[in-house]
Amino acid sequence: MNIRDRILYFLDLHRNGLTVLALSLLLAVYPLAYGNPYILGLTNLIGIYTIVVLGLNLFIGYAGQISLGHAAFFALGAYGSAVLTVKWGVWPWPAIALVALATAMVALLVGIPALRLHGHYLAMATLGFNIVIYTVLVQWDELTGGPSGFAGIPALSFGAWQFDSDLKLHYLVWTAALICLMLGLNLVRSGVGRGLAALAGDEVAARSLGVDTRRAKVKVFVLSVVLASLAGSLYAHTFGFVSPDTFGIFASVDFVTMVVVGGLGSVWGSLFGAALLTWLPEFIDVFESYKDIIHGLILVLVLLFLPKGLVTGLIDLSRVRLARWRQRRA
Amino acid sequence: MLDVISVCRNFGGLPALSDVSFSLQRGRVTALIGPNGAGKTTMINCITGVDIPDAGRVDFAGEDITGLPAYRVARLGISRTFQNLKLFPRLSVIDNVLCGLTVQGGQSMLGALLRPPRVRNRERRLRLRAMAALDRFGLTELADWPVDVLAYGDRKRVELARAVVSEPRLILLDEPVAGLNHEETATVAKEIRALRAQGYTLLLVEHDMDLVMRVSDHVVVLDGGRCIAGGTPDEVRRNPLVLEAYLGRTGALA
Ligand SMILES: Nc1ncnc2c1ncn2[C@@H]1O[C@H](COP(=O)(O)OP(=O)(O)O)[C@@H](O)[C@H]1O
Ligand SMILES: [Mg+2]
Numbered sequence: 001m002n003i004r005d006r007i008l009y010f011l012d013l014h015r016n017g018l019t020v021l022a023l024s025l026l027l028a029v030y031p032l033a034y035g036n037p038y039i040l041g042l043t044n045l046i047g048i049y050t051i052v053v054l055g056l057n058l059f060i061g062y063a064g065q066i067s068l069g070h071a072a073f074f075a076l077g078a079y080g081s082a083v084l085t086v087k088w089g090v091w092p093w094p095a096i097a098l099v100a101l102a103t104a105m106v107a108l109l110v111g112i113p114a115l116r117l118h119g120h121y122l123a124m125a126t127l128g129f130n131i132v133i134y135t136v137l138v139q140w141d142e143l144t145g146g147p148s149g150f151a152g153i154p155a156l157s158f159g160a161w162q163f164d165s166d167l168k169l170h171y172l173v174w175t176a177a178l179i180c181l182m183l184g185l186n187l188v189r190s191g192v193g194r195g196l197a198a199l200a201g202d203e204v205a206a207r208s209l210g211v212d213t214r215r216a217k218v219k220v221f222v223l224s225v226v227l228a229s230l231a232g233s234l235y236a237h238t239f240g241f242v243s244p245d246t247f248g249i250f251a252s253v254d255f256v257t258m259v260v261v262g263g264l265g266s267v268w269g270s271l272f273g274a275a276l277l278t279w280l281p282e283f284i285d286v287f288e289s290y291k292d293i294i295h296g297l298i299l300v301l302v303l304l305f306l307p308k309g310l311v312t313g314l315i316d317l318s319r320v321r322l323a324r325w326r327q328r329r330a
Numbered sequence: 331m332l333d334v335i336s337v338c339r340n341f342g343g344l345p346a347l348s349d350v351s352f353s354l355q356r357g358r359v360t361a362l363i364g365p366n367g368a369g370k371t372t373m374i375n376c377i378t379g380v381d382i383p384d385a386g387r388v389d390f391a392g393e394d395i396t397g398l399p400a401y402r403v404a405r406l407g408i409s410r411t412f413q414n415l416k417l418f419p420r421l422s423v424i425d426n427v428l429c430g431l432t433v434q435g436g437q438s439m440l441g442a443l444l445r446p447p448r449v450r451n452r453e454r455r456l457r458l459r460a461m462a463a464l465d466r467f468g469l470t471e472l473a474d475w476p477v478d479v480l481a482y483g484d485r486k487r488v489e490l491a492r493a494v495v496s497e498p499r500l501i502l503l504d505e506p507v508a509g510l511n512h513e514e515t516a517t518v519a520k521e522i523r524a525l526r527a528q529g530y531t532l533l534l535v536e537h538d539m540d541l542v543m544r545v546s547d548h549v550v551v552l553d554g555g556r557c558i559a560g561g562t563p564d565e566v567r568r569n570p571l572v573l574e575a576y577l578g579r580t581g582a583l584a
């Protein structure tokens with residue numbers, strides 16, 4: 001091997017580790033250059049969405065299922081943390097764990113029957129669940145604050161040191177997001193991950209390779225719900241305020257769009273999808289006013305032309321090109 | 331090794347298998363032949379738990395496996411290929427073959443997420459095994475290609491590699507050379523003989539009489555869901571029932 005090939009080989013072998021490293025560095029220094037609280041608030045939101053989208057991507061993109069109700073689990077995390085810390089005086093950190101545990105239980109109750117369904121039926125079942133949760137958030141105002149929302153959620157802290165500024169939250173949120181991304185990268189390179197990919201490819205083939213498909217679906221659903229719940233708790237403590245609008249069915253559709261734009265089954269694509277669809281409306285005014293329509297349009301266009309999603313689709317295209325090119329050269 | 335005992339399977343009142351019995355010997359290649367629609371694929375499905383027999387029994391290594399879910403049958407060490415290829419189009423060739431080692435990769439979600447050194451080392455070993463399987467089927471060059479751009483013959487071999495990589499106790503091949511050209515068929519014949527030489531037990535469902543006659547120790551003939559004959563390739567070749575019911579009709583016997 002010559003030097004160039006060796007470098008390329010090294011880069012390819014360690015691509016995930018190097019990407020994590022580069023991204024960490026970038027995230028560590030960028031607030032020093034752009035300390036603008038507005039921008040930081042936005043990137044914090046991206047970090048939180050990345051966690052939800054990652055979980056959803058494992059479920060939709062990797063395991064080939066569909067959920068149009070993930071905003072509901074995001075809501076359970078956010079409102080769970082809000083209620084536990086403010087109304088019941090539980091400390092924030094244990095509250096996050098308790099809420100995640102409870103949401104996982106809900107996921108089991110919803111998932112075991114719902115995951116026997118396929119395609120449209122599963123989509124409808126999860127959508128229905130989202131509508132139920134949304135309605136509860138709006139109606140049960142003694143507990144949730146109703147349509148006007150729930151304010152005064154305390155900041156997270158280590159002892160007396162509080163995560164009370166956008167800058168400190170930036171480091172908290174992105175540490176969490178990076179850890180989740182790394183866990184996701186680990187998962188897809190494992191036997192469990194391969195079982196999920198097999199499940200998405202062909203259920204009969206997956207079962208014939210020893211994958212207990214029913215159990216695998218429930219497990220990945222619970223995992224993705226726990227991620228949504230953790231992100232929800234983080235959201236509540238980051239912004240100190242939650243209201244039902246953040247958690248309606250359109251939010252669920254947005255998450256699915258982020259998965260698709262980022263790339264079905266791509267861990268890094270989750271970050272990209274969340275970032276792109278959260279940034280864009282901030283910069284293009286038309287985008288803001290017709291957000292739902294434009295998201296729908298993006299979803300349809302990507303699915304029509306790059307059924308694997310934007311990033312995964314483009315990567316696959318280039319992989320095929322590269323392989324063809326190598327073969328021609330050999 | 332595997333005993334199929336009076337298995338029946340009906341689809342909407344029409345029998346696809348009626349009272350089929352045969353046995354596979356350890357370390358032997360048994361061929362299951364018969365015209366289209368004879369029930370061969372249904373038989374494989376009933377053995378592997380993809381389908382459930384309406385009556386009868388399937389015993390594997392002395393254990394009743396009738397009606398066991400497919401994933402449990404697979405974990406007993408029975409692997410298969412599919413007549414109409416069931417590869418995972420989104421994955422690369424090496425990842426498809428690694429899927430044959432899904433169960434060996436462990437079942438723990440927590441282990442998968444945290445990837446401790448134990449899991450890491452296991453994954454490394456599995457990858458080496460998958461590479462060895464690719465090598466054996468001449469697929470090393472294609473390891474990183476997405477399978478959906480591969481030629482049909484290559485895809486068939488990927489499925490073969492995926493079925494073999496876990497070193498199963500029994501391999502069921504559903505028409506492994508259908509759609510392959512002469513050269514590719516010869517390669518697969520060589521692979522099957524190599525597997526047998528290594529001590530693998532195989533059930534070969536095939537149309538290609540030439541291949542069947544060359545590689546199998548024992549032949550079972552199905553027609554219209556019934557088992558009409560069984561014996562060595564030579565006995566079957568001479569059996570008038572077979573000639574009439576199957577070979578005569580298709581004229582496939584040289
Ligand atoms: N899932 C099914 N539903 C209804 N009929 C089926 C099904 N699978 C197979 N059959 C019927 O059973 C018979 C045997 O099919 P099959 O086992 O695929 O034959 P072979 O593999 O020998 O060509 C055929 O008549 C086929 O139409
Ligand atoms: Mg068939």
